Amino acid sequence: MRPEALRDGTEPDPRFTLANERTFLAWIRTGLALIAGAVAIEGFGIDLDETARGIVAVGLTVLGVAVAVGAGVRWLRVEQAMRRGRPLPFPTLIPFLVVASVLLAAALLVLVVAR
Structure with missing residues (x-):
């Protein structure tokens, strides 16, 4: 049984569908790694102010x-897009991830230097 969103169009080549699933799983691993980083920062008590540590941990969790x-x-x-024979959509996740990562890294750098 397929979800309604996947019923129209033609069945794509299984190799492309499986590649799409592998990419999805890679992004899931990235999200889990960010959440694990938040747990590590909060759980291991890195030498930062408690509030700063909490902000970074929450930021990493939200990003994950x-x-x-x-x-x-x-x-x-x-x-x-594959089922309908259309061009693949622009990957909006990548610019978001880059901007959010740079902002979190800059915040962490400021917190470490200001300490």
Whole structure:
């Protein structure tokens, strides 16, 4: 039984569908790694102010969840495009991840230097 969003169009080559799934899983691993980083920062008590540590941990957690959600949306959009014979959609997750990572890294750098 297929979800309604995947019923129209033609069945794509299984290699492309499986490649799309592998990409989805890679993004999920990235999201889990970000969440694991948040747990490590908070759990191991890195030598930062407690508030700063909490902000960085929450930021990493939010980013990890956003990556996981974005991975699901991206998987669905790519699958629909392949089924309908349309060009693949622009990967909006990548610019978001770059900007968010730079902002989190800059915040962490400021917190470490200001300490």
